[in-house]
Amino acid sequence: MEALSKSFSVMRANMRARRLFREDDGVEGCGMFHKRPEMPLHILGNILRLKLILIFAPIYIFIPRSVFEAVDNYIRFNWLLQYAITPDAVLSDAPGGGKGQYAVTEFQPAWMLEVTIRDGKLQAFQQIPLSDEIAEVGYTALSYSMDSAAVLASEAGFVPGPGPGRRKYTRQDKRSMGEYLLRLYCSATRREGNPDRTEYIWLDEFCLSDSRLSDDDKTVIEKQRKLELGKMADVFRCAVQVAVFCDKPNCDHTTLTCPWGQRLFTLQEILHAETVLRLTRHQRRTLAAQLFRTTGRSFREKMQKHAAEGNRWHLNAIYQHTVNAGTVPWQVAIHALVVEAIRRDEASGFLNHKRLGTALNGLLPRRARLTDLGNGGWNDLAWLLELNQGFYNAAGLAAVCCLSEDNSVAWLGKPIDPAAGNERLEPVVTAFPVSSNSPGSYNSNPALTIIAGETLGFRPVPLKRDAYGLYNNEEMKSTKLLARCVAWTFALLGTAILGSGNINSGVLVYYLIAIPYCIFELLVSTMYLQRDGWVVLEHALWGEMFEAKLGEQDYNLRKLTHWGERQLVPKWELPGRQSNVKLVDLRNRVYVDAVVVSRPNAMVPLAIHGSGVTCMLLDRAEDSDRDSTIVARKVGMCNVPPYIFSQTIKSGTTYVGNPPSKIPSTKFQLF
Numbered sequence: 001m002e003a004l005s006k007s008f009s010v011m012r013a014n015m016r017a018r019r020l021f022r023e024d025d026g027v028e029g030c031g032m033f034h035k036r037p038e039m040p041l042h043i044l045g046n047i048l049r050l051k052l053i054l055i056f057a058p059i060y061i062f063i064p065r066s067v068f069e070a071v072d073n074y075i076r077f078n079w080l081l082q083y084a085i086t087p088d089a090v091l092s093d094a095p096g097g098g099k100g101q102y103a104v105t106e107f108q109p110a111w112m113l114e115v116t117i118r119d120g121k122l123q124a125f126q127q128i129p130l131s132d133e134i135a136e137v138g139y140t141a142l143s144y145s146m147d148s149a150a151v152l153a154s155e156a157g158f159v160p161g162p163g164p165g166r167r168k169y170t171r172q173d174k175r176s177m178g179e180y181l182l183r184l185y186c187s188a189t190r191r192e193g194n195p196d197r198t199e200y201i202w203l204d205e206f207c208l209s210d211s212r213l214s215d216d217d218k219t220v221i222e223k224q225r226k227l228e229l230g231k232m233a234d235v236f237r238c239a240v241q242v243a244v245f246c247d248k249p250n251c252d253h254t255t256l257t258c259p260w261g262q263r264l265f266t267l268q269e270i271l272h273a274e275t276v277l278r279l280t281r282h283q284r285r286t287l288a289a290q291l292f293r294t295t296g297r298s299f300r301e302k303m304q305k306h307a308a309e310g311n312r313w314h315l316n317a318i319y320q321h322t323v324n325a326g327t328v329p330w331q332v333a334i335h336a337l338v339v340e341a342i343r344r345d346e347a348s349g350f351l352n353h354k355r356l357g358t359a360l361n362g363l364l365p366r367r368a369r370l371t372d373l374g375n376g377g378w379n380d381l382a383w384l385l386e387l388n389q390g391f392y393n394a395a396g397l398a399a400v401c402c403l404s405e406d407n408s409v410a411w412l413g414k415p416i417d418p419a420a421g422n423e424r425l426e427p428v429v430t431a432f433p434v435s436s437n438s439p440g441s442y443n444s445n446p447a448l449t450i451i452a453g454e455t456l457g458f459r460p461v462p463l464k465r466d467a468y469g470l471y472n473n474e475e476m477k478s479t480k481l482l483a484r485c486v487a488w489t490f491a492l493l494g495t496a497i498l499g500s501g502n503i504n505s506g507v508l509v510y511y512l513i514a515i516p517y518c519i520f521e522l523l524v525s526t527m528y529l530q531r532d533g534w535v536v537l538e539h540a541l542w543g544e545m546f547e548a549k550l551g552e553q554d555y556n557l558r559k560l561t562h563w564g565e566r567q568l569v570p571k572w573e574l575p576g577r578q579s580n581v582k583l584v585d586l587r588n589r590v591y592v593d594a595v596v597v598s599r600p601n602a603m604v605p606l607a608i609h610g611s612g613v614t615c616m617l618l619d620r621a622e623d624s625d626r627d628s629t630i631v632a633r634k635v636g637m638c639n640v641p642p643y644i645f646s647q648t649i650k651s652g653t654t655y656v657g658n659p660p661s662k663i664p665s666t667k668f669q670l671f
Helices: 002-014 042-055 065-074 132-137 146-155 171-192 218-230 232-237 266-270 296-309 313-323 330-347 356-360 377-387 474-499 503-525 546-553 642-646
Strands: 111-118 121-129 140-144 197-202 241-245 275-280 290-295 425-427 430-434 447-457 534-538 581-585 590-596 602-609 612-619 633-640 649-656
Touching (some): 002 474, 042 503, 111 171, 140 171, 140 232, 140 266, 146 171, 171 241, 171 275, 171 290, 218 232, 241 266, 266 296, 266 330, 275 296, 296 313, 330 356, 330 377, 356 377, 474 503, 590 633, 602 633, 602 642, 602 649, 612 642, 612 649
Antiparallel strands (some): 111 121, 111 197, 275 290, 430 447, 447 602, 447 649, 534 581, 581 590, 602 612, 612 633
């Protein structure tokens, strides 16, 4: 009796007979056609369904509901079928000719400065080719930011002019400012007890091209500069000592606020230095600086300490890898290098990442030929990741990248900051870039191939009324049993009347019980939704009180569990956007927040990340056209509970990129 009382109480509070004719907004009804309420024939489709059920009530009542559910599931769309496609590997067509191959490295620079120092002051310098004799003696490499050199120059009265195009300084001004730094270095080393000497120094703007070339030889100069910049990591690795400078007073160059340490190329210049000379200024308005000699290991250990104190865990991992080689595996080290390089490049305003490949080349286990780099930041990065495929799984990078601000890049973007609680990052799929140059299929950006992945789809219309709610909900169990007992009692009575030969009366009895039973079943169906997976609920439609609104559609969904702050879920944000969708698991009554640029219709797990599973949200084409199944579009990221793997289906291979322009994207209004 208690169970029956609860059932009747739920029915009184939640039955909505009007939903049999017009469904609520955002809910797909059970009509025969035009099931969504905004469609013109929605009411007509519902009326036709009701009439057919009532007309054939005696037959309908005895057909098992599992038959109807099987038919409904059969006609639903899924991605079990995926056409076989064969995109070219990124390495199949090298920009420098041939197929992808590793670089044969020239470890040493081509030119050097021969510097004459008298009484601790710069007397003269000239560019000379590097020789075996100079290599045996060794050279000093100067590491600095151009802005710090500009401060030195301005204090001496030199005012640089604007450079051509978007360049901040002209090449000649860079050399002039570099000379002021060279003078500072010579005066600072006087205290080491050798004021008169000849020293060999590598200083970028004086050593990147042959000084004997005239300004008319721009093509040759640019070619030489590209070659020298491409081996920057080896130039500093082979130096006997690296002198580090910034203009900030009393700075030891190991803190996170040091201007020198925030540069993209700092990573190349310091990671393998054996001896470090710290040029530190103690007064703002003076050219004087003191020199402090330390080992490269000790210097990097201090940088590692400051990185940990500032919660810069990727930077901490980089220095930990160099200081204690082997303790940090290559998957973690490469990931940290790539993420830190992207972050530094964007912080410097270089959103196109033109120098990203050059800055990373030489720091990874396998290096690219310089002729294969320089075709765009993301393309260069894809090339390097593929060359290092034996050491790094690109699924890790895909799992931490936000959407690009203009959504022009297929799967790459600004990486999220690592934080305590979500630093765990273990790929559950294998991912790598593939060529994006197939006509009609890709644009110029590299697509991402995800192998051995799994996919979970979202319904186009998130909520759907459960026509069989009477049978799928525990609180209706006792009421269903009572209704069936009454129905069978009258059915036996009708059968007995038919057996006596009174056919009309027997059929009438069947109708008298079948029609009320069908009406009761229909009314109960207005209380429930199909709770069979994940759906996308837009903020514009559901608002902040979405749980209450969802509970109005289904009594069982009034209370949901939020997967988020308590699980330290990582956040992928877009500038100027807040969480604009809720991803809701109707079966397990769990929801997560997500930021997307258009409605996703699928998600693919990429990695175990923190406490949960990081997934990429995709917009996949839903038709069977072969061309449109090649590439899915990334529209967002999310982190979900681990039980997601019990709900996904095997998808074999998934391609993420920018689909052909002829395919319309499924958009909805963002706010």
